[in-house]
Amino acid sequence: MVQSKGVKKMFHINGASGKAIYEQIMEQVKEAVFKEYLKPGDSLPSVRKLALTLSVTPNTVAKAYQLLEKEKIIVTIRGKGAFIAKNISYEMDLEKLNRIKEDIRGSLVEMKYLGFDETETIKLIQDIYVDLEGERNGNHRN
Amino acid sequence: MVQSKGVKKMFHINGASGKAIYEQIMEQVKEAVFKEYLKPGDSLPSVRKLALTLSVTPNTVAKAYQLLEKEKIIVTIRGKGAFIAKNISYEMDLEKLNRIKEDIRGSLVEMKYLGFDETETIKLIQDIYVDLEGERNGNHRN
Amino acid sequence: MVQSKGVKKMFHINGASGKAIYEQIMEQVKEAVFKEYLKPGDSLPSVRKLALTLSVTPNTVAKAYQLLEKEKIIVTIRGKGAFIAKNISYEMDLEKLNRIKEDIRGSLVEMKYLGFDETETIKLIQDIYVDLEGERNGNHRN
């Protein structure tokens, strides 16, 4: 139960962020895996428990878990629960890649309108990576 | 009629992209400004004309234009048309910056799940910049 | 349902006032907040319900709500409803201030042509404040 004591702090929902709640859950599971806060084989909170914690309907959590399973990030086992996939598949999905590239392209143009040129924007992106990696290093010994 | 001959190729809609049509229009206007396809003072296609070109209703184009006006990218004059703002404001908007940073953060994590590490992702971002800048160089000498 | 019993009397539309319906809705929401009829966190009537009450299309109400959200007066949450923003931002917007000052300037000159001099006009403005504040005092003790 690696995650049991951290559930409340690990997931947090912003109802007014415009983003769908199930997407926020998905992103946070992914970020937790990225930071190795959750490792392959670790169990996730049950649908009901997480729903209670976040004060959302179980439906919403279930949707997030189903989509995460379709992306091969987690596996769910009937009667046991949901777990981080043992071998997370870094499978190339060209369609998805193109969608993300479009997203990034849009973000870069937006940055321009805030006064950030290429150099500044890439600096900011590297900072985000430092941020992501930093939290990872804080959670395990290597 | 600075832009008149380029309208058909400048704007294109992807009905299955998940993104709202009016958002796609907004992004493409912004990109056109970024690439200096459209310069301050240039006129945009009329709401009706662009609606015909894209086979959408004038309402959808009007919504895009109205939001662009709110963002100070264009100005619209009743009975005359819509034009790229003379002084596009590169104003700092901390709230918007944070929203975009969250977007980028999400995209970076997604890239990770497609197997792209930091170096590869930044390479890809630089490619996008080359793409954006490249088309700009085609339109003026500097 | 803080506002549920007051919806019918709180909002009223004047079809012949020259002002757009969505602007009238926006103004009335703002006035309701000013008078503390609606307090931060209170829910607004749903788009459909208010549309029915006012006999306008949901589109018109939705437009008002979306613009109010852009102005940070309310927040909307998909599938849940619209709510008065917790921390309404009294942020200084010089451009908006100048626009309002121009409006007031115009109104003052108009008052002159109706025979009201400065003293009389300011008296009338104070009356409007009394009106606005008066209704507020009816809703809480201070």
Next chain:
Amino acid sequence: MVQSKGVKKMFHINGASGKAIYEQIMEQVKEAVFKEYLKPGDSLPSVRKLALTLSVTPNTVAKAYQLLEKEKIIVTIRGKGAFIAKNISYEMDLEKLNRIKEDIRGSLVEMKYLGFDETETIKLIQDIYVDLEGERNGNHRN
């Protein structure tokens, strides 16, 4: 021809201000009268001349003049031109008064959302009066 040398500087149009051009012309004539820049009996520029000066169509100027005549601010004499009315009628128009009061009411609420309370707003209104009166005193000796 009191106004002949001042026409270019007296009238100025902002095509992107949202306000209709004919309304801007009307307001500026009224303000000029208010400031006694234009006095009863003074001639206004001809429709064609002002249209040229402002780079608008004569139609637009003519509309402004017609409405000013309906408000008894000016009189037009066929073949001679337009003149400031000798006895500007400060006639009470209740309907118009109510419309202006609604405008002011709206402006006051907007000021609130910019952080101006009653005292500050009235201070600002008095400043506008000072501004209007000031320019008046600069243009004639009394």
Next chain:
DNA sequence: GTGGTCTAGACCACG
């Protein structure tokens, strides 16, 4: 011709 607003309906995503 232009943009601005509105209606009456529809479908979708979300909770």
Next chain:
DNA sequence: GTGGTCTAGACCACT
């Protein structure tokens, strides 16, 4: 249930 988006068409004000 909620809000978000879109269509197809209309009328209006302005230039």
